[in-house]
Structure formats: structure tokens, C-alpha cells
Amino acid sequence: MKIGFDAKRAFNNTSGLGNYSRAVIQSMSENFSEENFFLFSPSEKNKTGFSVPANCELILPNGISKSLWRSYGMLNEWNKLQLNIYHGLSNELPFGLNRSKAKKIVTIHDVIFKTHPEFYSVIDRTIYEIKTRHSVANADCIVAVSRQTKNELMKFYRVESEKIKVIYQSVPAHIISTVSSAEKDLVKKKYSLPDNFLLHTGTIERRKNLLTVLKALTRIKNPPALVVCGRETPYLKELKTFLENKKNISVQFIHNSSNIELNSIYSLAYAFIYASLHEGFGIPITEAATHALPVITSADSAMAEAAGDAGILVNPKDEEQIAAAIENLFSDSTLRNKLSDASLMQSRKFLAKNSAQELMNLYREIC
Template sequence: MKIAFDGKRFFNNSSGLGNYSRDLVRILATSFPENDYVLFNENQSEKGKDILNLPNVFFVETSKGTMSRQFKMGIDAQKTNAGIFHGLSGELPLKWTDQPIKKIVTIHDLIFMRYPQYYSFFDRMIHFWKFKRASVQADVIIAISEQTKRDIIKFLKVPEEKIRVVYQGCHHAFKENQSEEFLISVKEKYLLPERFILNVGTIEERKNLLNVVKAVNGTKIPLVVVGKKTKYFKKIEKYILKHQLKSQIIFLENVSMEELAAIFKLADIFVYSSFFEGFGIPVIEALFSETPVITSNVSCLPEAGGKDSVYINPHDVEDIKAKILFLWNNESERKRRAEKSLVFVQKFNDENIAQDLMSVYRQIL
């Protein structure tokens, strides 16, 4: 079997869709080495270089020119006699020849429909047009959670039988037992406190970091935040300065994946109070790291967190504070939840995801 992929996110995105693309190709190539996996893009990058070194993963440079991804990539994939083309980020090429090829698209979320206030009118229209067009073209749509499946049915008017739910995994660094020496070196490099709670993700309004900051105000509990800053950070910074929390809250950027995995393991608690997610990869990163999770009781987050995570109303600062204090002051409860959650999170391991994906590929053929 030869499977072609839209490689744009694989090569160009450092996190999010990039991590999804690289993990998907990696786990398929290692779990099912008998197949060929071909990535199409205008150019390569250092991202995913180790995956391209696998003997069954190939790069094909697509035809150059304006809109080549939309009008030439699909035809280029057909020329290689690929049986399947998989769009990894909600899009499919617009132009194809008559040569048979099955089309699959992964849709991660429809947040631009649920929370239009976070997007410009132009961006919403473009996103909707691309996703709707891809959902019509595709033989099968992969949704990364039951929540996303429900949204695809509701907003894109796709029949349920066309959708398969295949969960995301996470980078293998979170599943590895890093040495004590490495953990100590990361702790010293970033001047991390002896105990702290952790928040990871782009610092944007939807992720709701401000309510976590408000929740730790008055507790003296250190909060470490790892994520790219947006203009929303100004609102958080203003609150921090007003309430003299600068020494209590540590912001980190440009952390490597291995270092991030170490920070997860060093944390006492992971807090993720997002208003909405398509899946919530940081939640399973925490669970694989054996760090107990406090997360929102909305969207797909209970799917990712399982029954032994602690759930909060993301709008209720006092609820967030109470749950943080509950786990912070109860070591045995943290340990119990971490152990049980480690069993639960195995459903998101590489082997299960690879089997689910390959099942979709085989069914479509």
C-alpha cells in the first residue's frame, strides 16, 4: 500500500498540526513497515528529519507555482500511483485527474464555528470553505475526538457514517523514563521551584490562563507556564503586576520537546482550563508523565482526561482554586490519580492509534 500525505504541516509547523502530522507518519511507518508513506510539499525542513530517515518514508517535491498545493499536489500524488491521499489538517487538494485514488481528511476542530469571536470574518469564511469542500470530496473523514465528530455533523452537515474517530497520540518523549540527571539539569536550567503546578499551551484567550492566574493568587503556589505569547498575554501581565505575582509565576518559551517532557514530570499538577479544545494533547502528555490533571469539564477534555482527572468549571475561579488546593495539599490523592490515569491513557498509545488508522485505510480500499 502506498499512502500520500499533504506534508505542509509536517515540515512547517513546530507544534499542534505539525506534531500530529509527524507522529501519525512515524507510528504508521514503524507499526506497518510493509507500506510506503510519501510526503508531498514544496520543500523539506529540519522538522521530522529523523522520520524521513526511515526506509519506507519518502519526500516528493511538488510542482512549484501559485496555489500549487491546491491545484498540483493531488495530481502529483496520483502520478506516484498512491492508493490513498490523506490531508492531515482539514484540507484536500482541489484538482485531481481521473486516476483512482481514495481521499481522507483529518479534521481537528471547528473552533472557528463555535467561537467566532476569536477569528476575523475573512478567516472564518476561508476556514469554512476549505473544511466544507474537503468534507464533500473525502471518502472518509477522520475526527480526532467524539466532540469533533459531533461538530462536523452539526456545522458541516456531514452524515455520521462518513466519519471515523481516531484519537491523537503524543510525542514519545512523554512516555520515556528520563534520567534523574536530565531532570535535575532541566530544573536548574529553567530555575524551576521545588514544587509547582504547570500550564502548557499558546497563551491565547480560549486557553483561559488568566483564570488559573487568578486562582493561584493568594495561595503562594508557584505556577510555571510554557507557551507562545499572543496579545492576550498583556491582559495576564497587567493582572500579575497589579497583584504582585511576578515572583510566583514563571513564563517559559522555546523549550525543546525533551525538556518539556521533563518539566511535565517535575510538576506536581498539570492545570488546563481551556474553554474549548478539539482534543487536548497536553492532557495526555501529563497523564503519560504520571502527573495528575485538573482540566475543564467541557468539550472533549473529559475524553482525554478520563475519570481520574479532576474537572473544573473554567469560568469559575473559586472552583479552580479549590481543586488546585485539594490536590496540592494531598500527596496520596495525587499519586492515586496519577497511577490510575496512567492505565487509562494507554488507549492513546502508538500501537492503538496505528491500528485504528490502518483499519480506516484498509476499509476505504
């Protein structure tokens, strides 16, 4: 088969949609080397250092506006290449799809702009709405990264259940479970990490709800230290303002750790917390599971799906409930060990080869 991927995010986004795009492209090329893959990107720029796999061909614009090419012009390339399938990996498909016979698949990661519009500007909500409505209406099949996303697509866009296939996102390739003692020692020293800390990873933004976690920590007599790893946004200022004069809690922010260092940080943590208000799935939870970390997360269906039996589920708006979960986990080693074992078992659901096989089964089915 000739299979095309929207590869813009693979070359331009260091997290989120970029991780998903790279994981799909890498796992498909590694597990199905007999197939022909084409990576469509509107620019030669490579901000992520992603290397094009041996059995993939990079397709770039030729004498046309990059934005117009991605939305309209690339269909000419589809026809020249006689693509069997085009898979939009980041919530969108180009316009003018009637000009190609290729089967169209789109992965929808979330519709948070519908469930929580307060986190988006009017302009962004409008753009996301146009792109999502067009994509789900014109795709031959939709891949949802969680059951929650599938249910929300059915609710907001009246998509039939049979048109949506749930295929979980695999753990990013840079997340590995084996970290040497020497590597961990170096990272612990570099960042002056405490012992037995509580870890949170991901962009430090309002939706991740870290202020409520900080408030929960103030309710604990002897709270564990919290380490927060992620890209900063203006929300960080609000968190630091809250922390002023809060002498009883220890919080450390790390913004520029490398992927290699991140594995060490996961390995050094005692437990993981991810009390986000809403997620399409919750990849940081699966990353933590790879390192056998017990998880405290929101009783939101997508995050509950990601955590499985390894999670202590809480109301993300309830400080007392979050505080109680932290206290229980840090005071009960038996519970911690039980959830750690369950977390490692849960991580096996998110192996790249499994996701790749499910995608290939789908490609073969619709062709």
C-alpha cells in the same frame, strides 16, 4: 498499498498540526514497513528537523506555484504514482479531486472557528470555512480526533455519523515518560523551578484561559507556584499586567524550552492544569498523563475525553471552582496519588502503535 500524506505541517509546524503529522507518518512507517508511503510537501524547507523515514518518499512541486500545487497540482502526482489512498492530515484536501481515483481521507482536528468565532479574524474564518466544507463534502472518510469534533462536524456540516471515524491522536514522539534524575536536576537549576509546582503547557493565547487561572490562584490562601511553558502571543502582556502587584502568587513563564527539557519539566511538576475554553482534543493533557500527572481541566467533552478518570473537571469560567480544585489537589495527597495512577493508565490509550493500527484498519476497509 500506496498511501500519500499531506506532509506540509510535518516539516513546517513545531507543535499542534505538526506534531500530529509527524506522529502519523512515523508510526505508520514503523509499524507497516511493507507499505509504500509518499509525503507531499510544497517546499524543500524543513523548519522542524523532521527526517523522512526509510520507507517514505518525499514528493515536491515541479515547475508550478507551491500554493497552486498543494491545492490542485499534486493530483497529477497521485495519478502517476497510482495512489490507493491520500490522507490530508491537517483539516484539508486539495481541489479537483474528481481527477483521481485514490480514496480520500481527511483528519479534522476541530472547528473552533465555528464554536468560538471571536478568536479568529473574518478572513481566517472564511478560509477555514471554505477548506473545511470542501474537505468534509469530498472525503470518502473523515477522521475526527475526538467525539466532540465528530459531533460538531455532524452539527455544523450535516455529516452522517457513519462517514466519521474517531481516532485519537497519539502522544507526540518527543514525549517520553522516563527522565533521569540528572536531567531533571539540570533543568530545575537552569530555569530555577520551584518544588511542587502547578504546570500549564501550550501556546499562551486567550483561548487557553490563563487569566482565569491566575484569578483563581489569588483566591487561595497559600497558592502553589504556577509554571507556564509555551509560545508567547500578545495575550502574555495582559497576563503580566494582571500580575503586577499580585505579591501572593508566583508565576513563571518559559518560552523556549526544548522537547527534552519539556519532559523534565513535566516530571518535576506536582499537577497539571488546562482550563481552556475549547479544544478539539487537548494533547497537552495526554502529555501530562504520560508523566502520571493528575489533571485539572475543563468540563468540555474533548478535554474530558483526554483526561478520563485522571481529571478534575471544572467550569473554565468559574474562578472559585478552579481555585477549589487546586486547593483540594494540593492538600490531599491521597487524591493526588489516586489521580496520578489513573493518569498513567489513561496515557496507554494514546500510544502511537494503537493509533497507527486504527488508521491502517481504516485504510484497508475503504480500499
